[in-house]
Amino acid sequence: MTRGYHGEHIKEYQWNRMFNRRSLSAVNMDPSTWPISTAERADTYMQMVFAPMERRLDIAIFRALFASSARQARQFVLHGAVTVNGKKMRHPSYLLNPGDMFQVDPERVMMATGKPKRPTKDQKALPSTSTEEAAESEEADADAEAAAPEAAEGEVDTAAADAAKEKHMETLKQLKTRARKIMSQKDVHMRAKQKKGLRKFLKEVKTAMDSTRKPGDPSIAELDGVEAELTSLLSELSLTPAERKAQAKKDETAQAQSAEGSSLGLLTVKQRAVLSKMIATERTNPHDPSKPYATPWSPRDWMSPFAFIPRYLEVNQRICAAVYLRHPVARAGRSEVPTPFSPTLSQLAFNWYLRRG
Amino acid sequence: MPPRIRGSSCQPQLLLNCIEPVPATSLSSSAALGPLRRPTTSSAPRCSQPFSTTPAPQVTALRRKFKEWCEAKQQLREPQRGQTNYVSQFIPVSESGMTRPDMPFPANKHFRSERVLSEKAREMIWRDVMVNGMPLKAVSAQYSVDMRRVAAVVRMKEIEKKWERENKPLALPYASAVTGMLPLAHLRQGEDPFEPINDIHVHSYTMQQLFVPTSESREFTRADAAKAFGDRILPPDQKMRIPELVQMEKNIHAGMSPQEARDEFVKAASESEKAYAAKQQARLQAAEDRKVRVDSGRFEFRFEKINAEDVGPTGRARRGVGWRYGVPFMDRKRGELKIPTSVE
Numbered sequence: 001m002t003r004g005y006h007g008e009h010i011k012e013y014q015w016n017r018m019f020n021r022r023s024l025s026a027v028n029m030d031p032s033t034w035p036i037s038t039a040e041r042a043d044t045y046m047q048m049v050f051a052p053m054e055r056r057l058d059i060a061i062f063r064a065l066f067a068s069s070a071r072q073a074r075q076f077v078l079h080g081a082v083t084v085n086g087k088k089m090r091h092p093s094y095l096l097n098p099g100d101m102f103q104v105d106p107e108r109v110m111m112a113t114g115k116p117k118r119p120t121k122d123q124k125a126l127p128s129t130s131t132e133e134a135a136e137s138e139e140a141d142a143d144a145e146a147a148a149p150e151a152a153e154g155e156v157d158t159a160a161a162d163a164a165k166e167k168h169m170e171t172l173k174q175l176k177t178r179a180r181k182i183m184s185q186k187d188v189h190m191r192a193k194q195k196k197g198l199r200k201f202l203k204e205v206k207t208a209m210d211s212t213r214k215p216g217d218p219s220i221a222e223l224d225g226v227e228a229e230l231t232s233l234l235s236e237l238s239l240t241p242a243e244r245k246a247q248a249k250k251d252e253t254a255q256a257q258s259a260e261g262s263s264l265g266l267l268t269v270k271q272r273a274v275l276s277k278m279i280a281t282e283r284t285n286p287h288d289p290s291k292p293y294a295t296p297w298s299p300r301d302w303m304s305p306f307a308f309i310p311r312y313l314e315v316n317q318r319i320c321a322a323v324y325l326r327h328p329v330a331r332a333g334r335s336e337v338p339t340p341f342s343p344t345l346s347q348l349a350f351n352w353y354l355r356r357g
Numbered sequence: 358m359p360p361r362i363r364g365s366s367c368q369p370q371l372l373l374n375c376i377e378p379v380p381a382t383s384l385s386s387s388a389a390l391g392p393l394r395r396p397t398t399s400s401a402p403r404c405s406q407p408f409s410t411t412p413a414p415q416v417t418a419l420r421r422k423f424k425e426w427c428e429a430k431q432q433l434r435e436p437q438r439g440q441t442n443y444v445s446q447f448i449p450v451s452e453s454g455m456t457r458p459d460m461p462f463p464a465n466k467h468f469r470s471e472r473v474l475s476e477k478a479r480e481m482i483w484r485d486v487m488v489n490g491m492p493l494k495a496v497s498a499q500y501s502v503d504m505r506r507v508a509a510v511v512r513m514k515e516i517e518k519k520w521e522r523e524n525k526p527l528a529l530p531y532a533s534a535v536t537g538m539l540p541l542a543h544l545r546q547g548e549d550p551f552e553p554i555n556d557i558h559v560h561s562y563t564m565q566q567l568f569v570p571t572s573e574s575r576e577f578t579r580a581d582a583a584k585a586f587g588d589r590i591l592p593p594d595q596k597m598r599i600p601e602l603v604q605m606e607k608n609i610h611a612g613m614s615p616q617e618a619r620d621e622f623v624k625a626a627s628e629s630e631k632a633y634a635a636k637q638q639a640r641l642q643a644a645e646d647r648k649v650r651v652d653s654g655r656f657e658f659r660f661e662k663i664n665a666e667d668v669g670p671t672g673r674a675r676r677g678v679g680w681r682y683g684v685p686f687m688d689r690k691r692g693e694l695k696i697p698t699s700v701e
Contacts, residue, residue, distance in 0.1 A: 022561060028553035029593045031606045042559065044467045065535055084700045091696045099505070100700065101512065106528040113531060285530040297530040299538075304436035305444050307538040308461045308470035311552065314506050315473070316513035317532035319520055323509035329556075333467065340462040 002341055002349040006050040007059060009071050014093075015053070019353045023048035025330040040332035046347040047335035051328045054312070054337060057084065057102060058092035063338065064315045064322040065307060066104045067112045068300065076112075081105040096324040103321040107291075113300055114293035310336050436538045441470060459540060472542040472551065474502070474510065476532070481544060482507055483514040494599045494626035501550035504598050557596045562587045601625045 007015065025042035053059055061073035061082065074092040076082050082089055083103045084096075096102070285296040309315055312329075315322040328336035339346060427433075436442055445460040459469045474482075482500065485491045486507065497504040520527060542551050569585045571577050583592040594603050605622040609615055649660040668677030673684055680686055687693050 025559045026556040027559060029555050029557050029597060030553070031555065031597075031603045034606070047465065047467045087700055089697075089700065094696055094700075095698070097699050099509075101509070106526070106531070110528060110531055113535075297534075299436060299531075299534045301434045304442035304538045305433045306461065307436075307442075307535065309473050309539060311471050314509040314513070316479070316510075316517060317535050318476075318527040318529060319513060319517050320528050320531070321513050321516065323505075323513065325503065325505045325509060329558075334469065335467040338461070338468055339465055342464040343467065345464075 002049070002339070002345065005340055007053050007056070007070060009074060010053070010056075010093075016353065018052040019049075020052050021350075021354055023051055023330055024327050027331070042330040042332055044330045044333065044335035044343075046343055046350055047339060048328070048330050048337050049346055049350045049353065050339060051337050054310075054328050055095045055324075056092065057082070057089065057094040057096060060096055060102065060313065060322070060324055061104060063310055064102075064313050065113065065309065065317075066109045066320055066322070068303070072112055076104055076108050081108045098324060098326045101321055101323045103319065106320045109320045110291075110297055111293045113303060114297045115300055117292065117294050308338065310338055312336055436534065438537050441540055442538065443470065470540060472540045473536070474506075474551075475536065475541040475543045478542060478544040479510050479514060482510045486511045487515075492623065492627040492630045494601060494630065495623045497554055498599060498602060498622070498626075500544045501552065501554055502544070503552055503554055503556075506552075554599065555597050555602065557593050560586075560590060562590055599626070601629065 003012070003015065023045045025045065025048075027039040027042060029039050054063065058074040058077055059070050061067050061076065062070040067073035067076060077090060077092040077094075080088055080090060081104055084094065084100055086101075086103075089102070281296075288295045291297075310328065312324065312326050313322050314325055330336075341349070430447065433442060433444065441458050443458065443461045445463040446456050446458060448463040449456050450460060450463055450466060457469075459471075460466065461470050462468055478500075482496060482502065485496045485499075486493065491499075493504055493507050496502070497507050500507075502510075517527065542548065544551065563583075563586050565586075567585060571581075579592040579594060583590045594600060597603065601622050604625065605618045608618040608621060613621070647661055651658040651660070663678045668674050668681060672681050677684075
C-alpha cells in the first residue's frame, strides 16, 4: 500500500535491495545553548522507511517540482533532458551523492508543470462565444474605467505626444491579444483561409508595434492609419455574428478612447505603470503557439496542494537546477521524507520490509 | 442430467450486460453526503463495444465521493498567491480542530513544508560570498543557513548569471509561480533562524547505552564520552561543520565583547577555508604530477604509474589494475549494471 506513493514504478525486489533498516538522523548541537540545554534526540525513525528512495534521480527531480510525477521525471531522464553535474545522465536509478547538482531542460519543466494546450473537460463545456464576449465586455469596462480618471485630470503637457503614442500601442496590443484569443479558441472550427488571414494580421500588428519602438518614430497620423486598417481587417475576420457584435462594441470603445487620448493626450502614472508591467510580463511570458504547453504559461491545475520542497534539496527554479545537499535525516519531531502516511502505517511498512530486508 | 449452461452466457461481456448499475442512493447514506447529486455521465457502465471483454470502469462510491469533494474544494485548483494551499487547511490535525497551513499531508504530522529561500535572499547570499568575499562559514553563521546550502546557492546563482550573460531564456514564469506556492524565508533581521547549522550526524556507535565507571574527582568531558563509545568517534566539537563557533562562544563566555568575538570568528573561518583550499589545491597538483600527458594531436594519452603489488596477496584486490589470470573481468559481461555511482 505504501509503495503506491513511494516509487510505484520501481519493482518490489529492487526496493527490497534498497531498503535499509538503519535510518540516518541528526541532532542540532548549538554551541550557544550547550550549557543551558541538551540536544533533542531524533525520534521519527519510523517515518524514514522510504529515505533510500529519495536518493534516486527521478524521485529527486519530482521532489524539486520539475515534473508532475516520478514517472514523468523518469521519462525526462531517459529522453536525455537531465544533466548531473553538467553531464548528461540517462539512468533514472542513479543514486545522487551529497553535493550533486541536477539540471532539467527548462522547456520540459514548463511543459510538465504548465497547463496543457488542450483545454480540460470542464473548460470545454463552457460555450466559447460567451467567454469571448465576456472577455470583450470586461476589456471594454476596463477601457471605460481607464478613460474616466483621464477625463478627470484634464491637463495637457509636453508629454502629450508620447502618451498618445503609448495609447496607440495599447490599442494595438489589445487588438493583438484579441486576435490571439480568437486563434487559440477557435482553432477547431476555423478554416485554413481564415487562419492565414489572422496570422497575417498578427504579423502586421507586430511590424506596427516595432515601428513605434524604433527611434525614428512615425507620426501619430500614421499610427492612426495602421490602427484603422488593422481594426477593419479584424472585423472582416470575425467569424460569428456574436463576435461581430462584440467587435463593433470594441471598435466604438477604441475610437472613443483614441479620441479622448488625442484630445487630452495623457496617461496617469498608475496606468503607465500597469502598461509597462504588462509589456514586461508579455516579454517574459509571451504567447507562443509553437510551445507544447498553453501560453502564456501558468501552473497546472491542482499543483499547489502538492507543492513543497524538502530540506535536503536546494532548488533554483530560474535555471531549473537543484542540488542534493545531503541525505534526508530524522530529527526531533521532524522527518524529512515526504510521506502521506501516518506514523502507525509507516511503522507497519517498516516492519514488513524489516522481515525481508 | 441438469440443463447445460449455454457457453455464450458465461462470457463476461454478457454477464456484465446483466448487471444493473447500483443506484447512487444505495452506495452511501445520503445524509453524509448532503444534497444528493447523481453523477451525470458515466455512472451507468454501458458497453459501447459489444465485443470487448474488458469490463467498463465502475464508478465506486469512494470515487464518486472524492470527485464531489474535489468539486466542493475549488480553491485547491488554483494557487493562492503568496501563501500555501495544502489540503490540511480543511482537515483538522488535532482533536481541538486546529488546522496547520504548513502540513502537506494531514496524516503525517512529522513532515512540514519548510520555508525555502526567496529570490532576494539567494541574491544576498551570492553577493556576500562573491562580491564581498566573506567566507562561507561566516555567511552560514550570519544567516543561519547550512554551509552546503550556501555553497549550492552560490553555485547555481553563478550559472544563472552566466545564462543571463548568454541571453539564454530563464524559466521566469515558472520560478515566480512556484515561489508563490511555497513558504518563503527572506533572511531579514528578526526572522526565525532558517535552519539548524550545527547539525551533527548521529553515529550508530553512539546510539547504544553505555556504562563507563569513572572516579568522581575526574572531569568527564564530551571528548571522554566520545572515546568511551569508540576509538574513532569524534567529539561533537570536532564533528561540527563550523567548529569555530565553539571558540567564539568560549571567547564570549571569557568576557570578550560579542562584536570582537565575531570578528575573531570571521578571521578564523577565513583562515580555515584558505587552508582547506590550499590542501585541495596541493592534492590536485600531486595527482597531476603523477600523470604524464602526451598529446598526439588527435588524442591525449595520459600515463600513470601503477604498482604491481596493488593486486594484493590473492591478486584480487579491487585496486589492482589490468587483466589478471584467473580473475573474471566483469566489465563487458551481459547483465552487469553500469550505472555510474558518481559523476565528477
